[in-house]
Amino acid sequence: MSKRRIEKVAVIGSGIMGSGIACHFANIGVEVLLLDIVPRELTESEKAKGLTLEDKAVRNRLVNAALQSAIKSKPAPLYHKDFATRITTGNLEDDISKVKEADWIIEVVVERLDIKQKVFENLEKHRTPGTLITSNTSGIPIKFMSEGRTEDFQKHFCGTHFFNPPRYLKLFEIIPGPKTSQEVLDFLNGYGEKFLGKTSVVAKDTPAFIGNRIGIFGIQSLFHLVKDMGLTIEEVDKLTGPVIGRPKSATFRTVDVVGLDTLVHVANGIYENVPDDEEHEVFELPDFINNMMDNQWLGSKSGQGFYKKVKNDDGSSEILGLDLDSLEYRKGKKASFPTLEQTKSVDKVIDRFKILIGGKDKASEFYRKNFGGMFAYVSKRIPEITDELYKIDDAMKAGFGWENGPFEIWDAVGVEEGIKLIEELGKEPAAWVTEMKEAGIESFYTVKDGATYFYDIPKKEYVKIPGQDAFIILDNIRESAEVFKNSGVVVEDLGDGILNVEFQSKMNSIGGDVLAGLNKAIDIAEKDFDGLVVGNQGANFSVGANIGMIFMMAVEQEYDELNAAVKYFQDSCMRLRYSSIPTVVAPHGMTLGGGCEMTLHADRVVAAAESYIGLVEFGVGVIPGGGGSKEMALRASDTFQKNDVELNRLQEHFLTIGMAKVSTSAYEAYDTGILQKGKDIVIINRDRQIAAAKAVARQMADNGYTKPVKRNDVKVLGKQALGMFLVGTDSMEAGHYISEHDKKIANKLAYVMAGGDLSEPSLVSEQYLLDLEREAFLSLTGERKTLERLQHMIQKGKPLRN
Incomplete structure (x- = not known):
């Protein structure tokens, strides 16, 4: 059978969802x-x-306006603004014949069955047989949509x-229709996971799906x-937010962001379509x-919902909550x-x-009722x-941002x-x-040989969750594959001669224990392994150096200790680059400050597409001191071309x-020059990241990796560059x-950079x-205003402009 490839997609409907897709x-x-x-x-x-x-211009006005509005929206729907050039716009009268070139047609028009059916009738006249055709509906039964269409249409x-x-x-x-072929379902399941970076879940055609x-x-x-x-809305948001692994916006703030009308539309749809649901009245x-x-x-779109932002007479703003x-809105x-304490x-x-x-308080009573109701509902x-x-757990984690699904929570309480x-x-x-309990089975999930198994109800036994072979799940191998551990890291054997060092500190911040663990991992890898990955599966790769430690040393004026600590950080980053084995760093989520400096010093980087990487030290009143300032000067030097305006290159890296x-x-x-084209790679699905980083390390080792020679050829521009920078900062x-x-x-x-x-x-x-960088870093920690910035960041979690 020929392999299906997706090179061109037609999206029908350019509303918020259509443009986003x-x-x-x-x-x-x-x-x-x-x-x-x-x-x-x-x-x-x-x-x-x-x-x-x-x-x-008039005929394409709606589609062009919708796309431009999407591109400008925050958070940005594109990984990079240049990617917009991959989208061509048109209208359903002049351009519908172009769908014959598409490998996949996705319908995203309004949620009305009659309109959708009309669109499909029209599309079928132009669609090439064998082309995938799908509907992004959130609630209309799939079985009704393809009625009256040809056999080939219904199959795909x-x-x-x-x-x-x-x-x-x-x-x-x-969601399969009555005649969807198994080949189409298997293809979409794999494509969603591998190419779109999604958690693919095949659901049944029931109201609102899973x-x-x-x-x-x-x-x-x-x-x-x-x-x-x-309870008040603030109490519920406190109880249903990060404390139970849910987004910061918790419940009521989330509804404000999504829009109450959207929620009501879906809830009404469920209420009308599941008359036999034992919890039918809950949807009222x-x-x-x-x-x-x-x-x-x-909510947000109308300026007020469960919360309302108001301006006070003194110009300050505050958030009121709805009683x-x-x-009525109140403070x-x-x-x-x-x-919670x-x-x-x-x-x-x-x-x-x-x-x-x-517990004995209202919070515990709330959790007992909330979880009890949820457990009963999902089981039925x-x-x-x-x-x-x-699949229920996967859907709640991937669609609603829950850290743990209902059955995982049930396992956690027993x-x-x-x-x-x-x-x-x-x-x-x-x-x-x-029945499961009476048969002596005590949990919904179990882990064997690094893979997660779930309790299969018809078979009455544990079955391996499919699709895991492409992943390495650190939670599943941590104990069995542990090679070394301290309070800051766990070092695991990933197999095939590759070691992984996983940060375990709060927010994966980098302190002495993490650096000691990193150095130990390099020691072990150099002696007994072929390569090293620095990767974890926390919410963020690393928020940077432990600034609490820096602040304490600076306040106590322990400059010798601080100098040693900064040098240790620099030396650790340099060891990543100049070890005898290939090193691969796998950043994802927030990769800031020291986390970014580690990324800069790896032999190769395998970054998750959703990585927010940057050197943010200015916000706490210092310059990058773990090799970041040195590295940006070196990278600028490596881009200097003959007869180039070298100052401009250096200035970009400085900025x-x-x-x-x-x-x-x-x-x-x-x-920004933090990742390097042709060398560092981006991976869309974060679940595959550790496995991909391991493969890169293995490939480098197999291709005859040799320890790099230390650099003595970094071109610096001295007074010429310094003069330009000083004039610039004066005018700023x-x-x-x-x-x-x-x-x-x-x-x-x-x-430093000059x-x-x-x-x-x-x-x-x-x-x-590095010596210039460290000296500059230390001198700044002696400044009162830097100490104020450090303290403000530690207490408030926000940068201070002073």
């Missing part, structure tokens, strides 16, 4: 044709320009439900629980929601509960659930919405304890749970640090763009630049 296909290098309807009348400005309804048709925004939310639900059915049940049951327990909207809808309090009884209320020292979210349900959705319990929570509510779990630029994706990090301060202290930091950086005040351009060693 088009942008994400552009992100992965696919050519996109984006089509929408032709406007029926002219705007005032079009009339003033003398345009007619026949002009192309199914639902592909992306979550909004398509670049950032990982859930990709695939993610929204469970997610909306969760939100709606909270709406009812809030009233029953007399409470009065306060109906009143908010009447008032058009839809759900009086439906925000702080929420605190004794049970007990979890503060528990870093791993999964270990908190037992504590959360075990099998086999209605899916046959496999892991199957027996979960059944008790259900029974306390006067409910009962699905019969299969009781990367001076403006604390952070890339909003790995692709943008090529622009004079124009009030930067403060006096900003200027002082920038001038110190300028001195190689000091040498009278003429010279070739210097890396060590020469």
